[in-house]
Amino acid sequence: MMLLMAMCGISVQASTVVAVGTGEAGGQRTGQSAVWHDPSGDAGLQAAITALQAGQFKPLASAGSTGLKKGSYWSFFELHNTRQQQLPLRLEYVDHQLIRLRAYVREAGAGGEFREVADQAMGEPFARRPVFHNRFVVPVTLDAGEITGFLVRFDSEEAGFVFPSMRIWSPDALSKSHTGETAVLAFLFGGIALISLFSLIVGVTTGDSSFFAYFVYGISKIIAWGTILGFTHQYVVQNHFHWSYMSAAGALSIFCGVVFDRLFLQTHKYTPRLDYLLLLMMVNAGVLLVSALLQLKQVALISITLALLFYPLMTFVALVRWRQGSSEAAVFAIGWTLLLTGLFYQALRDLGLVEHNLLNYYLPPLSSFVEMVTIMAAMGIKLRRVRLQGLESERQYRRHLEQSKVKLEGLVRARTEELEKAKQQAEMEARTDPLTGIRNRRSFLAEAELCLKRAYRKGEPVSLLMFDIDHFKSINDNHGHGIGDEALRQFSHTIQAKIRETDVFGRLGGEEFALLITETRPDALHTAERLRDNITGIRLPSGEEEVQFTSSIGVACAHQTQTLEQLMREADEALYAAKQGGRDRVVEYAQSNADAHATLSREEPQPA
Incomplete structure (x- = not known):
C-alpha cells in the first residue's frame, strides 16, 4: 500500500x-x-x-x-x-x-x-x-x-x-466502553436528580425560595450535560437534532445557576454592587439562548466565552459573603471552585494546551456533580443556621416575656394605672385558648368553681355539659390540621353564640369542651339538644367538598353537696356513654348509669 x-x-x-x-x-x-x-x-x-x-x-x-x-x-x-x-x-x-x-x-x-x-x-x-x-x-x-x-x-x-x-x-471493546460511560453518567445524573428532589422537598417544607431554585438548577444541569454530551440526541431527540440545542441547554443551565446563586448568597441585599454583575450574567445567558434559537453560532460562541469569563466572579462574591459572616458561603465557594476547575481544564483542552482523554472529557460533568453535592452541604449549613437563629429568637422571646412579667409585677406594685391595664390584658390572654378565643382549661376550672359556689349559695340549679367532636382525628387525617383547627374555631363560635354571658364555656383540651349553666335538669337537656343540633349545621369548605361533623354531649346535674371535680367526672362518664351509644347524641349521667347497668346481662356491644 x-x-x-x-x-x-x-x-x-x-x-x-x-x-x-x-x-x-x-x-x-x-x-x-x-x-x-x-x-x-x-x-x-x-x-x-x-x-x-x-x-x-x-x-x-x-x-x-x-x-x-x-x-x-x-x-x-x-x-x-x-x-x-x-x-x-x-x-x-x-x-x-x-x-x-x-x-x-x-x-x-x-x-x-x-x-x-x-x-x-x-x-x-x-x-x-x-x-x-x-x-x-x-x-x-x-x-x-x-x-x-x-x-x-x-x-x-x-x-x-x-x-x-x-x-x-475493537467492536466489543467499544460496546463495553460505551456501556460503562453511560452507566457512570446515569449515576451522576441520578445523583443530581436525587439532590434536586430533596431540595424540592425541603423547599416545600420550609418555603425557602433558594431550595426551589436549586431544584430547577439541578434539572437544568441534567438537561444541559445530557444534550452537550450527545445523549439527548441518542435517546430523546433522535430526529431533527441541531447544534443549537446544546447552546440553548447550556444557556438555560447558566441562567438557572445565576438565579440560584443570587437567592442563596442574597446578593441583592448584602452585595448590591456585585449583584449588578450577576444580573449582567443573566442577560448574557439570555443572549446565548436567543442566539442559539436563531442559530447565530458566532454570537453563541462569544456569549459562552463571556459566561466562562464571568464564572470566577461567583467565587469572589461567595468569599465576600463569607467575610460578611455567612459560613455557608465558604462551602459554596469551594463547590463553585470545583466546578470552575472542571470548566477551566475543559477550556485548556479546547484550546489545545492539554491532551484530550476520557478523564478530562468527563471532568466538567463530574465537577458539576461534585459542585451540586458541595453546595447541597452549604444549603444544609444554611438551613441549620436559620433553625438555630429561630431557636435563639424563641429563647430571647421567652426571656423577654419573663422579664416583662417581672417588670409588670413591679410596676403594678407601684400602682401605675397604665401598667395595671397591661397586666389585666396579659392575664386575659393567659386565660384564653389561643386557637378558639374562649376560656382555656385553667380559666374554665377557676370560673366554674366560683359559679358553682355562687349557685349553691343562692339555691340555683346547676348543670354541666361536656362536649366532644365526633371522629375529630379523621378530620385532621383526611383534610389536614388546618381544617381541623377551623372545625374547633367554628365549634366554639357556634356554642358561644347560643349561650348566655353568665354561662361558663371553655376548652379543656384537644376536641373536648365544657359548659356550666345555671339551669334545671329539663332545661339543661333541652339546651344540650339545641346545641347538638346547631353543631350539625356547621359546614367547612375543603377543596371541592364540605366538611360536616357532629358532637357527643354528656350532661350532669349538680346537687348541693357535689364538687366541680365530681360533676366533671359524672359529665365525662355520660359523654363516654354517648360515644359508646353511637355518637351525635345527648346522654344524661343518670341515664348512662342505668344503661350501663342494663347491659351487664347482655353481651358487650361493639364500639362505635
Missing part, C-alpha cells in the same frame, strides 16, 4: 502508520500526524488529495485541539493490520463538538482511488448512524496484513473546536 501511494505521488510519512491488532481498546489514536486546515471549508476530496500530494498535511502543533478556527480540518493516517486475517475495527471521534464527519478509504484493489465509507452529521436522524453511540463512530474492516490509508474530514461549521483524532477500538 505504501508503495502504491508513493507511485501515485502521495507523500507518505512513517508516523502516519498505526499498527493495529486484536483487542484494540481505544488506547491508540489516529489523525494527528498529518493534518490539513481548509479555512474556506469548501474543499472537497480532490482538493484534500492534492494538498496531501503537495505535502501540506503537517503534524498538529497543539496537544490535541485545533483551537477556535473557521473552516474544515482533514487528517490522513494509515492502519496496518498485523493479523493474518480480516480485522473489524471501530474508529471513534474523540469529542462531541463536531457538526459533521466524512471518512474516505483507499484500498489496494480500488485502483488508488479514495472512496467514501462514512458521512455522519449531527442534524441527521440518529438511526442513520452505523454504530449506536453518542459520538461519531466509523466502522471499518482491514484485510489480513493490509495497510489502509484514510482521509477524514472534520467540520464544525463557521467556527468551532476540532479534535482531528479517532480512537481505535
Whole structure:
C-alpha cells in the first residue's frame, strides 16, 4: 500500500502508520500526524488529495485541539493490520463538538482511488448512524496484513473546536466502553436528580425560595450535560437534532445557576454592587439562548466565552459573603471552585494546551456533580443556621416575656394605672385558648368553681355539659390540621353564640369542651339538644367538598353537696356513654348509669 501511494505521488510519512491488532481498546489514536486546515471549508476530496500530494498535511502543533478556527480540518493516517486475517475495527471521534464527519478509504484493489465509507452529521436522524453511540463512530474492516490509508474530514461549521483524532477500538471493546460511560453518567445524573428532589422537598417544607431554585438548577444541569454530551440526541431527540440545542441547554443551565446563586448568597441585599454583575450574567445567558434559537453560532460562541469569563466572579462574591459572616458561603465557594476547575481544564483542552482523554472529557460533568453535592452541604449549613437563629429568637422571646412579667409585677406594685391595664390584658390572654378565643382549661376550672359556689349559695340549679367532636382525628387525617383547627374555631363560635354571658364555656383540651349553666335538669337537656343540633349545621369548605361533623354531649346535674371535680367526672362518664351509644347524641349521667347497668346481662356491644 505504501508503495502504491508513493507511485501515485502521495507523500507518505512513517508516523502516519498505526499498527493495529486484536483487542484494540481505544488506547491508540489516529489523525494527528498529518493534518490539513481548509479555512474556506469548501474543499472537497480532490482538493484534500492534492494538498496531501503537495505535502501540506503537517503534524498538529497543539496537544490535541485545533483551537477556535473557521473552516474544515482533514487528517490522513494509515492502519496496518498485523493479523493474518480480516480485522473489524471501530474508529471513534474523540469529542462531541463536531457538526459533521466524512471518512474516505483507499484500498489496494480500488485502483488508488479514495472512496467514501462514512458521512455522519449531527442534524441527521440518529438511526442513520452505523454504530449506536453518542459520538461519531466509523466502522471499518482491514484485510489480513493490509495497510489502509484514510482521509477524514472534520467540520464544525463557521467556527468551532476540532479534535482531528479517532480512537481505535475493537467492536466489543467499544460496546463495553460505551456501556460503562453511560452507566457512570446515569449515576451522576441520578445523583443530581436525587439532590434536586430533596431540595424540592425541603423547599416545600420550609418555603425557602433558594431550595426551589436549586431544584430547577439541578434539572437544568441534567438537561444541559445530557444534550452537550450527545445523549439527548441518542435517546430523546433522535430526529431533527441541531447544534443549537446544546447552546440553548447550556444557556438555560447558566441562567438557572445565576438565579440560584443570587437567592442563596442574597446578593441583592448584602452585595448590591456585585449583584449588578450577576444580573449582567443573566442577560448574557439570555443572549446565548436567543442566539442559539436563531442559530447565530458566532454570537453563541462569544456569549459562552463571556459566561466562562464571568464564572470566577461567583467565587469572589461567595468569599465576600463569607467575610460578611455567612459560613455557608465558604462551602459554596469551594463547590463553585470545583466546578470552575472542571470548566477551566475543559477550556485548556479546547484550546489545545492539554491532551484530550476520557478523564478530562468527563471532568466538567463530574465537577458539576461534585459542585451540586458541595453546595447541597452549604444549603444544609444554611438551613441549620436559620433553625438555630429561630431557636435563639424563641429563647430571647421567652426571656423577654419573663422579664416583662417581672417588670409588670413591679410596676403594678407601684400602682401605675397604665401598667395595671397591661397586666389585666396579659392575664386575659393567659386565660384564653389561643386557637378558639374562649376560656382555656385553667380559666374554665377557676370560673366554674366560683359559679358553682355562687349557685349553691343562692339555691340555683346547676348543670354541666361536656362536649366532644365526633371522629375529630379523621378530620385532621383526611383534610389536614388546618381544617381541623377551623372545625374547633367554628365549634366554639357556634356554642358561644347560643349561650348566655353568665354561662361558663371553655376548652379543656384537644376536641373536648365544657359548659356550666345555671339551669334545671329539663332545661339543661333541652339546651344540650339545641346545641347538638346547631353543631350539625356547621359546614367547612375543603377543596371541592364540605366538611360536616357532629358532637357527643354528656350532661350532669349538680346537687348541693357535689364538687366541680365530681360533676366533671359524672359529665365525662355520660359523654363516654354517648360515644359508646353511637355518637351525635345527648346522654344524661343518670341515664348512662342505668344503661350501663342494663347491659351487664347482655353481651358487650361493639364500639362505635
